[in-house]
Each structure stands twice: as structure tokens, then as C-alpha cells.
Amino acid sequence: MVADVGMVAISAMMTMVGTGFATAWAEKVVGGAAVGAMAEKPELFARGLTMMVLPETIVIFGLLIAFFLVGKI
């Protein structure tokens, strides 16, 4: 049904928006702190980068859910 397809699309959209926003916010905070730490001690680059990308799993799970919802993959 058309309405169903619409609802599915909107829920996939909401999933991506929510998880994308959450990831961006988390990475922004951690990234800012990491850059500040690296300015004082450049050896922290490795750990800083690692910490910064840790929240990426949130958006990947969101992507997964969106895929399942849209049902094409």
C-alpha cells in the first residue's frame, strides 16, 4: 500500500537522522578534546583518533536498520 511505503520511508529517514545526529555530536565533542590534547602532546594522535571514531558504530547500526526497513538489501 502506498501509505505503508511512505511510513517505511519516513521511519528509515528518522533512523538515519537520529543516529547521524547522535554520532556527529559525539564525535564533535571527542574530536575537539582530542585535537586539544594533541596540541600539547602530539604522540596522542593514535589514541585521539581512535577515541574520536568510536561513536561511528551508532550510525552504522542506524544504517543497518534503515536497510532492513527499506527491505531492499
Added chain:
Amino acid sequence: MLRPEPMSRVLLVGPREELDEAIEALYGLKLVHVVDYREEDETLKMGKPLPKAAEISENLIKMRSISTILQSQKVKSPPTMDIVGNLREKIAALEINITEEDLNRKKTDALLSDLDRQIEDLSPFAELPLSLDIYRGYESLAVFVGRISHHIEGIDEVSPEREVFHGEHTAAVFVPKEKAEAVRDLLLKQGFSSLSVPDAAGDPKAKLDGLLAERDKRRRRMAEIDERLAKLRERYAGFVIAAEKQLGVEIEKAEAPLRFATSEHSFVIDGWIPSAKFDDLHARLGGLGSIFLSKVEGKDDEAPTLLRNSRPVRPFESFIHLFSTPSYKELDPTIVLSLVFPIFFGFMIGDAGYGAVWLVLGIIALKKLDKGGFRDLVFAVTLGGFFSLIFGLFLYGEAFGMPFIAHVTADNPHAMGWDTSMGIHIPIASVFHKLENPVELILLSIIAAFIHLGIGFLFGFVNEWRRNKKHGIAKLSWLLILTGLFMVIMARAARWPGFGRELYTTLFGWVPGGGLTLDALGFMGANPMPFAALALIIGGIVILIFTESALAPVEVVGLFANMMSYSRLAGVAMAKAATAEAFNTIVFTAAAPGGAYIAVGLVLAVVFHMIIFFLGAVSAGIQAIRLNYVEFFLKFFKGNGTMFRPFGTGKATEV
């Protein structure tokens, strides 16, 4: 190749009188990584700098100040000179010359800024025909002088007795004191900002002319001084730079004893040297009197790391050091990085045109650049360009965003392509088209993920096996879980005919059928979740609980996320393809009318493609290196090693 250079710890002992010679010998050899001696006990203390250090420091400081005054770094290629003769005398003579000029310059500079200020204060008043003393000394009048952009209006109503003088941007208002408040309000409303009257007397215009003339004179003097300094710079730049360098070397040698242990009559130098070079060192030091060199037992934890790679791979070492210097005991992943980064880069850009341009530009740049971090980056991108060319030709069959053979389909009869739009026939078919086969690209990315992470776990296994067999087994179990997850993803992809199914049957056709059906997740009917995959995953988790920790299975979800994060390879490829297609459409639409519009189209094409060229390389490069740093390295890399810095190169540790 996979392990850093083996190191041996050496000890150099000798009498204090021979310390100087020992330092000269070590400095020349550039082989020993000195371990600074920091403890103090009764017999062995930190050494004191050699006696000549004080004089060298003094000369070096003078040299540095001369260098700043002369700004000798402005000279492009100073001639290299050997410093002969008495350095001290030369420096003293030069110093006198230079400081005099410098003082002159500073004085003139100060005078000029003072003049500038005075001129700025005075110029508004020069617009009015009044002399400066008229503005002061009134008992019954209030004076307002200031800037205003337009004619003052309405002052007659407030104060019928008034005198107003207007200049271009300035105005002066004289009113009786009683009306001062009212006039002030009126003026403020009209945007009047008042100025303070300078403390001089006389005609402002004449004064201003005088100041301007004075300023010109000073500026000419300044130019003369600068010219003289420039001449001095040309004459002495070579000397200054060479002297600075030599003094730097001398001071490092003279301060070296601070890093050694000394007692009353002897010294001890503690360091590391590549094992292969020990005999070399022994031979060279043998000639020096009573100095005694021996190999001692060294702990692996403290050894410095000198990466050992063949020449084509060496530029990637700077990427490794950027992340973290590998520790002495672990495997060196440079060679994997040197292959994987360009391949990922090539997959993401995947365009024969851009790849060829990067390759050519890179080769030209490499010839001109000196060693350094930037050159390493350019090398990596050049290699990436090569792989983009390969992928562009053989996988995607496209150049500059357009496929060689246009993909004319039912819903896209006017597809762009080199044969239809440009009339150039290049018979290279594309296996995948970036925008029409997103699923296939994602599947390829997942395969890349499996291979890359598999290598990571294997490296982790080798690293851990020596120290702790349990952790080694843990890494193997991670490998099992990885394989299981991979199988699950491939089984799910086998749902569609075409590439997905082909892939599954080629890779996992030998797996016995039957499995778990989960309709909700899409594992239905013909391709359930294979039991083999489940067995691998569950088996891996069980081993993990025993070898690593009870909470480790939570990380399985993290591993799945890591695998999925490789789909960014497909994502970036698709994004670039879409941008290129959009730009190409604009270009062709603009050039459609023909004639002069083709020139417009060409200009647009060049601009657009340059944008994609740089943006694409930046994003592809960053994503490729991020996949290596975060997903790959974190599976096995411990880092935190010490970099091998032999005595005799560059600056010693700075305080």
C-alpha cells in the same frame, strides 16, 4: 621487512681524558642511539658539558641574533662555505656592523610611527580654515570639533547664535555655553563623533604639510637602511647560515656529556646499535687509546625501533610513525599499508582520467621534492593514482566521470559516454558501473574488509603468540568469528541473483547446506543463515570467553560494525561518481548549442573536474587512511615504541 632492525645494547667505557675523542668518533659514525643517563649515585653522575661549551653557546647566540636581524633565511640558496679562521673574530666584526644598522632601523621605525600618529591626529583639522589656537581658551563659548559625514542641520533652532565651519568630513561648531548641552544632544543625534584638539598652535594645514614632508624623508632613510641591510645580507648570508649550522653541531658535541654517566676519572656511554653494525663500530673505535666497547644484555622493551623496509615501501613509514612508532617486538605493518592504502584509494576514485593525471603530476612532483613528510604523502597519492587508473580501466571502465561505452538502458536512453557524447570510441567495457551497481560495490567492500581485518588478526596472532599463548589463541578465535560473520553477510547477499549469488557460490559453495531461517532479517527459504557460519561464530565466542575475557563477546557486535564500516569505500566511490555525472551533465547542456558555447563548456569542464579532482583525492585519501588506522591497526598494533635517533643527526633532546 616485517620486523624492525635487530638491536644490541652496547656500553662504551673510557677515561675522562679521552671523552672528547670518543664523542667525535661517535658523532661521525651516526650509529649509536644513546640512552640518556638520568640517575645519580655515589660514583656515577651526569656528566658536565665540555669546557668549550660556554664559548660555543655565546657565539651561537650572537649568530642567531645576527641571523634574525639579517633575516638570512630570505636568501634562497646561500653558498655553502667552510668556516676557516678565527670564528670569534669574524663574528665580533660582523656583530658591530649589524647592530649599528639595526639600531638605526629601530630608531627610524619608532620616529615613523610617531609621525604617522601625529599626522592622523592633525589631518581632520587641516580641512577647516581655522588655526589651532582658535579652538581653545574661551570663557563664554563651547566648542565642538569632530567628524560628521553630512551637513549639520537644525542648529539654528537650538542656538540662533552660532558659528559652524564645515570641511569634507569634519565640522567645528561654536555656540554659547548655555546652549552647549542642547547642541551636544543635537550633534550626537546626527552622528557626530568628537575629536580632541592637538596641543599645538598655528595653521593646521601648514603643519600637516610639514609633517608629511618629514615622513617622506624618514621613509627614504628607512629605504636606504633596508638597502644597506640587504647588501649585508647578500654578503654574509652564506657565512651566517654555515656558521650557525657548524656551531649547532659543535654545541651538540660539547653538551653530549650531559647524556653520559661520568665518575671522577672515567665515563660510561650507554646506547643501542643495530646488531649488524657492531663490528663496524668496534673497528672504528679500536684506534682510540683506552676506550673499551662491549655488548651487553638488553631488554627488548627498551630497544629503539628502526624500521627496515625496501625503498619503494619506505615512504609509508612516516604514516606509521604518525600514528605511533611501533614497539621493538611487534610486526611492522608498513608493507601492508603500502599496498592497501593505494588499492583503497584506487577503488574509491576508480577513474582512468583522474588516476592518470594524479600519476603524472605525482611523478613530476616527486622529482622536485626533497625528502620529508610531504614527499611521502605525494608518493602515496601517486601510487593511489596508479591504482585508480587500473581500476578505472578494468573495473569501472570510465574516465573523468563518463563511462567509455554509454550505458543506454530503457529509462536512460540518453546516457552519457565517451562514444556517444564525445565521439571517441574506446572499446573497454565496464564490469560495474558505480551508480547502477551499488550493491555489488558494497559486497566488494565487505570482501576487502574480510581480507584486511583477517590480515590484522593474523598479525595480532603473531605478535601475541610469543608473549602469551592464550592471547594468541584469542586472536585466532577472532579470526573464526570474522569468517563466520563474513559468511553470514554473504549468505544474505546471495538472496539476489547475479553478483551476490555468484559470490556466495564461489566462496562458500563447499559449505554444507541447511541453516537457520530468520524471515525478519531476510534469511528465508533458499538461503538461510548457514549452520557452518553459526558454528564458527559460536565456537569463536566460546574460545574467546576462555582465552580473553568473559565480556569479550560484546565486541562481536563491534567487529560487525567494523566490517560494515568498510562500505564507506563504496559510498565514497558512488558520491564521486554522482558528482562527476552531475557536472558532466551541466557541461554538456551548456555546450549543446554549439559554436562559441563549446568554449564555455570547456572552461566549465576544466573548473568542475579540478574541483572533483582535489576533493575526491582528499576524501578518498582520508577514508583510506582512516580505515587503516582505526579498523586495521586496532586489531594488533600496540605502538609506543622509541624511534631510533642515532647520535650525530639533528638536534639532541630539547629541554
